[in-house]
Amino acid sequence: MILAIQKCLQTHIPKIFLESLEELEIEAQKGIFTSWSLSNNEAALSAFWADECQLNIKKNSENIDFSYHPTFDLSSLTKPFFLNFYLRELFKQDFIKIINTPINDLFLNKNILEENEKLFQYILNSKNNFCLNSFLSHYSGAKNWFWMGSAKWFQFSTSHHTDPNIYHTNLDINDKNYLHNFKRNLNSSCIKSFNNDDFGKYIYSDVNYYILSRLIESFFMRDKNWIQIVDLINDKLESNFFHSSLSPQKSKNSIPYYPYISYYNDDINIDKLKELNFGFVNDTNSNILSSMSENNNLVSGHSGFFGNIIDVTKATKEIISSQSKFLDEVNYESNANVRFVFGLDTPSSKESTAGLKNWPENRSKVYGHLGYTGTSFWFQTNEKKHNSKYHALLTNRVSQRRKYGVEKCPRIFIYSDFINKNNKYFRAINDEIKEINKIELNDILNEYYGISNKIWDSSVVRIAPNINNIRKSIAKKMWNI
Known part of the structure; x- marks a missing residue:
């Protein structure tokens, strides 16, 4: 199939995208992932099975809409594209000043929920002078x-047990204080996660972005509210990001992020397969x-954001602009001992998935992030800001x-x-490749997605495969720096 696809597409897409397609499709055939999307300054390309996801295709629109790409679980790309992006938009030119000011020294309009109070007492009274950039x-x-x-475990003391860390029973989900107690327990665990001796040291931590979410909702x-914050991001970017805690059902239409069996009602007895x-x-x-309930779900900034390659591309371009401006503002000089700069990762070695060919020259100019589900983006800051290069890769390696x-x-x-402002759609069945239009694409997706059912493949115990070599190889194709 791959050779047939290349022959069909070679007159439609650039060579670097053809080469990337070949490499990614080989990995897909091996079962490393089922779907992928990638982009750089020039274009975006996606591949997926017709029964995997739904696209929001506007049949009657004559405008060029680049958003017709599959949605992925972005995993840790949530960190830069959700909370980091929001704070950049909120603070604008004061972003650097505010994130590096001790939280105690900020004039805060406090709206502290009772269950968050103990956590914030710890943060605000700590000798460590936490600032937003700490998280x-x-x-x-x-x-x-x-x-x-x-x-979800109830914590209390008895005449026999005075240690509040001993868990005795589950919280009662029907208790009107269930969510309050759940958050209180989470916040207590956050406090226990701190080690004063490690303050100021780089320790990559999902806990940081859970705490950052609590800080944002209080201050x-x-x-x-959280929905309005996601809307603010989408309005700014003209994107379609969503968060699983706020719109959980939308994730059902995204590319699967679990090992799954795709089956069709006419061909197999559903009773033979246990749906999980x-x-x-x-x-x-x-x-x-x-998964608690739509009105009781908790938002955390460490994961849970969903979007497609166009959403990621738009957010990346906006972050390039702000990162370049902030670096200039502080006359930033690269420090090999500093891993994250303003919440963005930097290449840690020559073998970084950023795919740098000229490591000594470019290592200090590149920022980005990786996501566990097989997602990543990297960009280069440039004196000519309109000419900054970037690339992004989305996969579902957990599937x-x-x-x-x-x-x-x-x-x-x-x-x-992106250059000529057009979309092209192709359907491949074995070695038969055909270019189709937007309406035909919509009909195919409706047909196959509509009759297919996806269930958890409980026979698979899957450790997500290491795709760092793929990430690096694709990156080197997507940019030449």
């Missing part, structure tokens, strides 16, 4: 992770926070696919040319 850039001293499901919402609830997001803790019931399911390829 944005992972220098707070918090450990990297704890299982948030433990917050930096400005009469908004796979949750709303891949990340364990985000799944817990997103694996088996199908029953349909002998031939179309493979869909979507190419968006």
Whole structure:
């Protein structure tokens, strides 16, 4: 199939995208992932199975719409594209000053929820002088992770047990104070995660972005709620990001982020397969926070954001602009001992997935982030800001696919040319490749997605494969720096 696709597409897309397509499709055939999207300054290209996701295609629109690409679980790209982006928009030219000012010294319009009070007393009274950048850039001293499901256990003291860390029973989900107690327990675990000796040291931590979410909802919402903050980001970018805690059902239409069986009602007895609830997001803790109920879900900034390659591209271009401006503002000089700068990662070595060919010259100019589900983006800051290069790759390496019931399911390829402002759509079945229009694409997706059912493949115990070599190889194709 790959050779046939290349022959068909070689007159439609640039060579570097053809080469990337070949490499990524080989990995997809191996089962490393089922779907992928990539982009750079010139274009975006996606590949996925027709029964995997739905696209919001506007049939009657004559405008060029680059948003017709599949949606992925962005995993840790949530950190830069959600909370970091929001704070950049909120503080604007004061971003650097505010994030580096001790929180105690900020004039805060406090709206502290009772269950958050103990956590904030710790932060505000700490000798460590926490600032927002302590959490944005992972220098707070918090450990990297704890299982948030433990917050569903009731903690109390008895005549036999005075240790509040001993868990006796589950919280009662029907208790009107359930959410309050759940958040209180989570916040207590956050306090225990701090190690004063590690303050100021780089420790990559999801806990930081859970705490950052609590800080934002108490001090930096400005009469908004979380849905309005996501709307603010989407309005700014003309994007379609969503968060699993706020719109959990939308994740069902995204590219699968779990090992799954795709089967068709006419060809297999559903009673033979046990349907399991796979949750709303891949990340364990985000799944817990997103699966309580739509009105009681907790938002965390460490994971849970969903978007497609066009959303990621738009956000990346905006972050390039702000990062370049902030670096100039402070006359920033690269420091090999500083890993995260204003909440963005830097290449850690020559073998970085950023894919730098000229390491000595470019290492200090490149920023980005990786996501566990197989997502990444990197960009280069440049004196000529309009000429800054970037690339992004989205995959679902946490997924694996088996199908029953349909002998031939179309493979869909979507190419968006940013320079010439056009989209091209292709349908591949084995070695038969055909260019199709937007209406035909919509009909194919409705047909196959409509009759396919996806369930958790419980026979697969899958450790996400290491795709760093793929990330690096694709990066070197996508930019030449």
